[in-house]
Amino acid sequence: MAVTIGLVGTGTVGGGCIDILKNHHDDFLKHFGVDLELKRVCSQNPEQAIAHGVSDIFTRDYHELLDDPSIDIIIELVGGTTVAADIVLGALRAGKCVVTANKALMATRGQEVLDLAAEMEKEVAFEASVGGGIPIIGPLKHSLIANKITTVMGIVNGTTNYMLSAMEQEGLSYNEALASAQAKGFAEANPSNDVEGYDAAAKIAILASIAFNSRVTLDDVFVSGITKLTLADLQEAAAMGYVVKLLAIAHRTDQGIDVRVHPTMIPRSHQLAKVDGVFNAIYVVGDAVGETMFFGEGAGAGPAASAVMGDVIEVARHIQLGMKPVVGCTCTDDLPLVPTSELSMKYYIRFSVTDRIGVLAAMADVFARHGVSVYSVVQRGKQGGTVDLVYVTHTAKESDVQAVLEEMAELDDVLRDAPSLIRLEG
Amino acid sequence: MAVTIGLVGTGTVGGGCIDILKNHHDDFLKHFGVDLELKRVCSQNPEQAIAHGVSDIFTRDYHELLDDPSIDIIIELVGGTTVAADIVLGALRAGKCVVTANKALMATRGQEVLDLAAEMEKEVAFEASVGGGIPIIGPLKHSLIANKITTVMGIVNGTTNYMLSAMEQEGLSYNEALASAQAKGFAEANPSNDVEGYDAAAKIAILASIAFNSRVTLDDVFVSGITKLTLADLQEAAAMGYVVKLLAIAHRTDQGIDVRVHPTMIPRSHQLAKVDGVFNAIYVVGDAVGETMFFGEGAGAGPAASAVMGDVIEVARHIQLGMKPVVGCTCTDDLPLVPTSELSMKYYIRFSVTDRIGVLAAMADVFARHGVSVYSVVQRGKQGGTVDLVYVTHTAKESDVQAVLEEMAELDDVLRDAPSLIRLEG
Numbered sequence: 001m002a003v004t005i006g007l008v009g010t011g012t013v014g015g016g017c018i019d020i021l022k023n024h025h026d027d028f029l030k031h032f033g034v035d036l037e038l039k040r041v042c043s044q045n046p047e048q049a050i051a052h053g054v055s056d057i058f059t060r061d062y063h064e065l066l067d068d069p070s071i072d073i074i075i076e077l078v079g080g081t082t083v084a085a086d087i088v089l090g091a092l093r094a095g096k097c098v099v100t101a102n103k104a105l106m107a108t109r110g111q112e113v114l115d116l117a118a119e120m121e122k123e124v125a126f127e128a129s130v131g132g133g134i135p136i137i138g139p140l141k142h143s144l145i146a147n148k149i150t151t152v153m154g155i156v157n158g159t160t161n162y163m164l165s166a167m168e169q170e171g172l173s174y175n176e177a178l179a180s181a182q183a184k185g186f187a188e189a190n191p192s193n194d195v196e197g198y199d200a201a202a203k204i205a206i207l208a209s210i211a212f213n214s215r216v217t218l219d220d221v222f223v224s225g226i227t228k229l230t231l232a233d234l235q236e237a238a239a240m241g242y243v244v245k246l247l248a249i250a251h252r253t254d255q256g257i258d259v260r261v262h263p264t265m266i267p268r269s270h271q272l273a274k275v276d277g278v279f280n281a282i283y284v285v286g287d288a289v290g291e292t293m294f295f296g297e298g299a300g301a302g303p304a305a306s307a308v309m310g311d312v313i314e315v316a317r318h319i320q321l322g323m324k325p326v327v328g329c330t331c332t333d334d335l336p337l338v339p340t341s342e343l344s345m346k347y348y349i350r351f352s353v354t355d356r357i358g359v360l361a362a363m364a365d366v367f368a369r370h371g372v373s374v375y376s377v378v379q380r381g382k383q384g385g386t387v388d389l390v391y392v393t394h395t396a397k398e399s400d401v402q403a404v405l406e407e408m409a410e411l412d413d414v415l416r417d418a419p420s421l422i423r424l425e426g
Numbered sequence: 427m428a429v430t431i432g433l434v435g436t437g438t439v440g441g442g443c444i445d446i447l448k449n450h451h452d453d454f455l456k457h458f459g460v461d462l463e464l465k466r467v468c469s470q471n472p473e474q475a476i477a478h479g480v481s482d483i484f485t486r487d488y489h490e491l492l493d494d495p496s497i498d499i500i501i502e503l504v505g506g507t508t509v510a511a512d513i514v515l516g517a518l519r520a521g522k523c524v525v526t527a528n529k530a531l532m533a534t535r536g537q538e539v540l541d542l543a544a545e546m547e548k549e550v551a552f553e554a555s556v557g558g559g560i561p562i563i564g565p566l567k568h569s570l571i572a573n574k575i576t577t578v579m580g581i582v583n584g585t586t587n588y589m590l591s592a593m594e595q596e597g598l599s600y601n602e603a604l605a606s607a608q609a610k611g612f613a614e615a616n617p618s619n620d621v622e623g624y625d626a627a628a629k630i631a632i633l634a635s636i637a638f639n640s641r642v643t644l645d646d647v648f649v650s651g652i653t654k655l656t657l658a659d660l661q662e663a664a665a666m667g668y669v670v671k672l673l674a675i676a677h678r679t680d681q682g683i684d685v686r687v688h689p690t691m692i693p694r695s696h697q698l699a700k701v702d703g704v705f706n707a708i709y710v711v712g713d714a715v716g717e718t719m720f721f722g723e724g725a726g727a728g729p730a731a732s733a734v735m736g737d738v739i740e741v742a743r744h745i746q747l748g749m750k751p752v753v754g755c756t757c758t759d760d761l762p763l764v765p766t767s768e769l770s771m772k773y774y775i776r777f778s779v780t781d782r783i784g785v786l787a788a789m790a791d792v793f794a795r796h797g798v799s800v801y802s803v804v805q806r807g808k809q810g811g812t813v814d815l816v817y818v819t820h821t822a823k824e825s826d827v828q829a830v831l832e833e834m835a836e837l838d839d840v841l842r843d844a845p846s847l848i849r850l851e852g
Contacts, residue, residue: 016714020572020714024572024574027574028571028572030639030758030759031571031639031756031758031759032571032753032756127569133712133714133715133716133718134718135561135564135565135568135569135570135718138561138564138565138568138569139561139564139565139569142561142564142568142736142740143553143561143564143565143733143736144561144732144736145454145457145458145736145739145740146446146450146454146731146732146734146735146736146738146739147732148450148453213456213457271700271721274697274700286559286732287728288442288446288559288728288729288731288732288735289559289722289723289728289729289732289733290559290722290723290726290728290729291721291722291723292559292560292561292720292721292722292723293719293720293721293722294718294719294720294721295697295717295718295719295720295721296715296716296717296718296719297715297716297717297718300716302713302714302715302716303714303715303716305572305714306570306572306573306712306714306715307569307715308572309572309714310568310569310570310571310572310573312572313571313572314568314571317752317753318752321749321750321752323747323749323752324747326743326744326747326749327458327743330457330458332456332457333456333457
C-alpha cells in the first residue's frame with residue numbers, strides 16, 4: 001500500500017524533492033519496498049508547480065493537505081516560524097507524520113513540536129535542518145548513541161565559509177567577498193542572517209540538544225558574526241599557522257554546556273581548517289569514538305532534498321510496518337548553560353592605534369591589571385602614523401578579556417578603529 | 427524490561443563494550459529508555475574477563491550463550507569465518523539478534539547471514555565491520571537512501587595509511603614505516619592482511635553491497651597492496667601535486683560496478699588526501715547529495731566499541747518495542763561486475779632501467795604499439811648507470827597498460843627492478 005505525501009513549499013528544495021520522487025519512485029519500491037505517492041502539493045507559486053509537472057495536484061491552501069485524511073506524511077519546506085508552525089503542528093494534530101527542513105522552527109519551538117508528536121504518537125524528522133545533505137542528526141540519534149558526546153563543532157553556514165575562503169585564498173576584502181558570494185548566488189541580497197551568525201546559531205542549537213540530551217534554543221546561543229573581520233586579521237592568523245572559520249561550537253564540561261557561534265582561529269592541521277568554500281562539516285567528539293567528522297554540501301536543491309527524502313523514506317518504512325515512533329525527543333536532561341563570560345580560552349586581539357611613545361606600555365598595563373596574560377604581541381607599522389598591535393593571549397577568562405576591551409576603548413585618543421577579536425579553539 | 431546481552435570475545439573491542447555497558451548503563455536507560463543487561467561473557471581468555479570484572483558471568487563455551495533462552499542479543503567479536511560463523515548463524519537460529527564487527531564474515535558469507543536473519547525475523551547489525559567508530563553503514567542504510575550512489579571510496583585501513591603518511595612526511599622507507607607501525611602497535615607481527623589490501627577489500631565489499639543494492643563479496647574485489655611502493659614513488663607523486671593512498675574504491679557506471687583496492691594517486695586538494703595517520707575516511711557520492719565524507723578513527727577499543735554498542739542500543743530499542751526488523755538485506759539488484767582489465771583510467775608507472783642509448787625510444791614504442799598515450803615522462807639519472815623513467819599516461823585501458831608492462835618485462839637486459847604502477851583517481 002502506498003504511503004502518501006503532501007508537500008508544502010515548491011522552491012529549490014521542494015522542487016528537488018518532487019524530482020527525486022519522480023525519478024526514483026521505482027528504485028525505492030524495489031530496494032526498500034517503499035511505495036511513495038505524492039498526493040498534493042501546496043505553495044504560493046503555481047509556476048513552480050507547473051515547472052515540476054505537478055499542477056494537477058496543486059493548491060494554494062495548505063489546509064487542504066492537513067484536512068485530507070488520506071495523506072500520511074507532510075513535508076514542510078516553507079521555512080520561518082509562523083505559517084510553518086501552523087503547518088507542522090496542524091499536521092501532527094491531524095495525525096500525520098512530518099518531515100521538515102526548518103531550522104528556525106526546530107531551534108525555537110522544537111520542544112513544543114516534539115511534545116505534540118509524542119502525544120500524537122507520530123514522527124517528526126528534520127535531518128535537512130542542519131548541514132544540508134550531510135547525515136548528522138541520523139548519526140547523533142543512532143550510530144553514536146553509545147557515546148557521551150563532549151563536543152559538536154562545525155562549519156554549518158556555506159555563505160560565510162565561502163566568503164572567508166575567498167578572503168583568505170584570493171586576498172579579497174570583506175565587501176568584495178560578500179559581493180562575490182552574492183554574484184554566485186551563495187549569499188542573499190540581505191545577507192544578515194548568514195553573516196551575523198544566526199543561521200549557524202539555529203543549527204548548533206539543534207545539534208547540541210540532540211548531542212547533549214538537553215534542550216538548547218536559539219536564545220541560548222552566544223552569537224557573533226563575521227562582519228567585523230578584515231583581510232588583515234585573516235592574514236595575521238595565516239602567518240601564525242591558523243585559519244579563521246565561523247564555527248558553531250557546543251561543548252559539554254563538568255560545569256554544564258556552552259553553545260556559541262563566532263569567528264574562530266583553528267590550527268591549519270585541524271580537519272575543519274581544510275573545509276573550504278560552500279562545503280559544510282561537523283566535527284563530533286565522543287568519549288568512545290574519539291574524533292569524527294561529517295563533510296558535504298550544506299545547501300542546494302540536491303543535498304537538502306537528499307536529506308528530506310531520506311527522512312521521508314525512513315518514516316514511510318515505519319508507517320508501512322505499523323510501527324510507533326522509535327526515537328522521539330531525547331532531551332531527558334536539563335544541563336546548566338555556562339555563560340560565555342565565564343568561559344576561558346585563548347584570544348587574538350588586534351588594535352589599530354596611533355604610533356606614539358608609551359602606547360605599548362599603557363596597553364600592556366591594561367592587560368596586566370585584568371589578569372590577562374599575553375602570549376605574543378606583534379607590532380606592525382602602517383601608513384599615516386598608525387600601527388597594528390596584534391595580541392594573542394594565554395588562556396584567559398572571557399569576562400576579563402571583555403574588561404580589557406572596555407578599558408582600551410577609553411584610550412580613544414590613540415584607538416583608530418574598533419579592535420578585532422577572534423577566539424581560538426583546538 | 428531489560429534487554430539481555432551475551433558477549434563473545436573479550437579482546438580489545440569486547441573489553442571496550444563491557445566498559446561502556448558498565449559506565450553508561452544508567453545514561454542509556456535515562457536518555458533512550460533502554461535497559462541493557464550483560465548476561466553472559468564468553469572467550470578463551472578468563473584473565474581478560476577478570477580484568478573487566480565479569481568473571482562471575484564468564485564461560486569458555488559459547489553454546490551456553492546460544493542455548494540460554496533469556497539472552498536477546500549476541501555480540502560476536504571473535505573474528506574470522508569459522509567459529510564466528512557458528513556463533514552468528516547459531517544465534518540467529520536460536521532466535522536472537524546479532525551485532526558483529528566481523529568484516530571477513532560479512533564480506534564472504536553476508537548473504538547467508540542476512541537470509542537466515544530474514545527467515546528468523548531477527549536483526550543483524552554490523553556497523554563496526556567498516557571504519558571503526560565512523561558511522562557509515564548507518565548513513566548508507568538510512569540518511570542517504572534517497573540517492574543513487576555512484577561512488578564509495580575510502581581509506582579504510584589505518585595501518586597502511588599510517589605507513590604511507592610516515593613515508594611521505596618523514597621520508598621513511600617502506601620497511602622503516604612498517605617497523606614504526608609495528609613498534610606503535612598499529613601493525614601486527616604478520617602484517618600481510620593489512621599491507622596486501624585484504625582487510626580493505628573486505629570492507630569495500632560490504633560498503634559496495636549496501637551502496638549499490640547488489641551483493642559484492644571479497645572474491646569480487648580486485649586487490650593490490652602497498653608492498654611494492656617505494657619512497658621514490660611517493661616523492662615523485664608529491665612533486666606532481668599528488669598524494670598516494672591505499673584506496674578502497676567502488677564505482678557504479680552504466681556498464682556495472684567495479685570494486686577494487688590499490689595504491690592510488692589523488693590530487694592534494696582532494697578531501698581524502700588530507701586524511702593522515704591511523705585515521706579512516708569514507709567518501710560517498712550520490713546523485714542528489716553530491717560529495718560527502720565520513721571521517722574518524724578506524725580502529726581501537728573505543729571507536730569499535732562505539733559502533734558495536736550503537737548497534738546494540740538500536741537493536742534493543744526495536745526489541746523493547748516488539749518490532750520486526752526494519753531494514754534487512756537490501757541487495758535487491760544483481761549488477762554486473764566490470765573486470766578491472768576493462769576499466770580505463772590514468773596511470774603512473776616508474777621503470778628503473780640501464781642508462782643506454784635507445785632505451786627511451788624502445789619504451790616509447792611499446793606504449794605506442796598498445797595504444798597507451800603518454801601524458802608526461804620524466805627521466806632522472808641515478809648512481810650506477812641506472813635511470814628512473816616516470817611515465818604518467820592519459821586515460822588508458824587497464825588491459826592495454828598490462829600489455830605494456832608485459833612487453834616491457836621482456837626488456838630484461840635493461841630493466842633493473844620490477845616497475846611501480848600506481849593508478850590515478852579524482
